[in-house]
Amino acid sequence: MPTAARTYWLTTSCRIRRKDQSLRIERPEGAPVHIPVTDVRDIVACEAVDLNTSVISLLNQHRINVHFLSHYGDYAGSLLTADTSVSGQTVIAQVGLAADQTASLEIARAIVASTAVNVRRVVDRRLLNRPMAVLEASIADATTREQLMGAEGTFRRSAWAVLDTRLPDWLRLDGRSRRPPRNAGNAFISYVNGIIYARMLSAIRLTPLHTGVAFLHSTMERQRHSLVLDLAEVFKPLFAERLLLRLAGRGQLKPAHFETDVNQAMLSETGRKLIVQTVRDELAVTIQHRSLGRNVAYDELLYLEALQLTRRCLEGTPYKPFRIWW
Amino acid sequence: MIGPEDVGGVHVKYLYHCRRQLWLYARGMRPEQLSATVQLGEAVHETSYTRSSPVDLGAAKLDHLDGAAWVHEVKSSSRPSRADEAQAMHYCYRLRAVGVDAQGGILHYPKTRRTKRLPYTTQAAEQAEADIAEVLAVVSAPDSPPLLARSACRGCSYADYCWNE
Numbered sequence: 001m002p003t004a005a006r007t008y009w010l011t012t013s014c015r016i017r018r019k020d021q022s023l024r025i026e027r028p029e030g031a032p033v034h035i036p037v038t039d040v041r042d043i044v045a046c047e048a049v050d051l052n053t054s055v056i057s058l059l060n061q062h063r064i065n066v067h068f069l070s071h072y073g074d075y076a077g078s079l080l081t082a083d084t085s086v087s088g089q090t091v092i093a094q095v096g097l098a099a100d101q102t103a104s105l106e107i108a109r110a111i112v113a114s115t116a117v118n119v120r121r122v123v124d125r126r127l128l129n130r131p132m133a134v135l136e137a138s139i140a141d142a143t144t145r146e147q148l149m150g151a152e153g154t155f156r157r158s159a160w161a162v163l164d165t166r167l168p169d170w171l172r173l174d175g176r177s178r179r180p181p182r183n184a185g186n187a188f189i190s191y192v193n194g195i196i197y198a199r200m201l202s203a204i205r206l207t208p209l210h211t212g213v214a215f216l217h218s219t220m221e222r223q224r225h226s227l228v229l230d231l232a233e234v235f236k237p238l239f240a241e242r243l244l245l246r247l248a249g250r251g252q253l254k255p256a257h258f259e260t261d262v263n264q265a266m267l268s269e270t271g272r273k274l275i276v277q278t279v280r281d282e283l284a285v286t287i288q289h290r291s292l293g294r295n296v297a298y299d300e301l302l303y304l305e306a307l308q309l310t311r312r313c314l315e316g317t318p319y320k321p322f323r324i325w326w
Numbered sequence: 327m328i329g330p331e332d333v334g335g336v337h338v339k340y341l342y343h344c345r346r347q348l349w350l351y352a353r354g355m356r357p358e359q360l361s362a363t364v365q366l367g368e369a370v371h372e373t374s375y376t377r378s379s380p381v382d383l384g385a386a387k388l389d390h391l392d393g394a395a396w397v398h399e400v401k402s403s404s405r406p407s408r409a410d411e412a413q414a415m416h417y418c419y420r421l422r423a424v425g426v427d428a429q430g431g432i433l434h435y436p437k438t439r440r441t442k443r444l445p446y447t448t449q450a451a452e453q454a455e456a457d458i459a460e461v462l463a464v465v466s467a468p469d470s471p472p473l474l475a476r477s478a479c480r481g482c483s484y485a486d487y488c489w490n491e
């Protein structure tokens with residue numbers, strides 16, 4: 001997202017107080033840190049954070065959202081400022097599109113197809129050839145989003161099995177499990193996905209779209225921000241699977257980064273710090289954009305994706321979800 | 327949909343800059359909140375004209391109205407554009423409508439230390455009225471106006487939206 005202000009990541013539990021136009025961040029150890037509120041774009045709280053009314057009103061004035069991740073890295077919720085860019089006319093267009101079976105299925109198909117392309121690109125092109133062909137056929141046949149989700153699930157299971165062959169024993173997924181993740185590999189994936197979800201929510205809130213009206217996931221069911229689920233989907237492999245393979249390959253992930261019980265696992269404090277740092281660095285990586293002719297950060301790709309969907313809603317321009325092109 | 331009274335200086339500015347930008351703005355696109363250009367614009371205000379007082383006319387916000395009823399506008403670009411001029415005339419029109427006898431606009435360009443005086447004439451008044459009608463026509467059109475030529479889009483904060491593929 002193109003702005004001078006920064007995203008602040010809180011990786012230790014702390015209390016946020018207001019000091020004039022600054023946020024005063026107090027930690028159990030060490031001196032408090034003061035951050036001018038104008039330097040803050042948004043906050044991702046990876047640990048328990050205490051805040052009070054005066055902080056909230058300051059954040060509100062400056063349109064700063066705070067995203068909370070649970071211990072497991074599940075997205076726990078956000079403190080969203082009341083002021084958004086949501087526009088009535090755009091939401092009407094968005095709802096119209098979501099209600100139009102043919103149009104919304106076309107968008108959902110595109111999301112599933114691009115996600116799979118990205119998974120395959122990251123995990124293994126050759127071994128996922130066949131599952132990919134099967135998926136493409138099911139996408140073409142699918143007439144409901146449930147069928148699409150089912151087809152995606154089948155493809156994902158093959159991909160996770162292939163992923164396991166490239167991981168050390170202790171990091172293998174043995175199937176995807178959430179809430180709680182059953183093992184270290186799953187804990188890693190959940191945590192990264194939680195961060196990407198939070199970033200995507202911030203990105204969509206900068207557009208006039210409504211975060212609750214979706215195309216692949218069911219609108220406003222269980223998940224309040226179902227559009228975030230739709231758009232985050234295509235980026236998860238770029239971050240979660242890719243970084244898992246990278247950190248495992250370099251031997252940077254250690255069992256000590258996790259707290260593992262018989263049937264559940266979560267990141268330890270050092271593990272959380274390592275992953276947050278890794279994802280932050282990755283979000284800042286830039287690449288030359290194909291049509292904009294300038295360098296964009298990965299983080300900005302999420303915003304551009306939301307803009308592309310806005311264009312689909314407002315102007316009917318075909319939506320081509322993000323595919324790793326490099 | 328907006329009515330004549332909702333049309334503000336930004337609408338008029340965008341009408342002259344790019345109709346597509348105006349159409350998108352009316353649909354909630356606000357990338358300018360993020361753009362570095364706008365942040366630069368704010369910095370210009372803070373440092374160059376601290377003693378002027380902003381005037382709020384509802385939909386229209388202008389930088390400063392002096393004692394002789396001239397509208398002052400501080401611009402971060404380096405030279406006057408038709409959009410700047412139309413915007414200043416729009417403010418005069420709005421001021422006249424609420425009974426302030428606006429004399430015209432003075433555009434300030436701190437970057438080049440230039441100023442431009444634009445007296446408010448009958449012709450300017452007619453144009454300001456026509457601009458409002460034109461804004462409403464563009465905004466209410468069902469389809470988006472076409473993109474400008476790529477070179478004309480340079481520096482536009484909507485370029486990410488328009489040219490992203």
Ligand code: SF4
Pocket residue numbers: 343344345346347472473474478479482483484485486488489
């Ligand atoms: S990028 Fe170009 S076409 Fe788009 S709004 Fe700006 S000037 Fe108009």
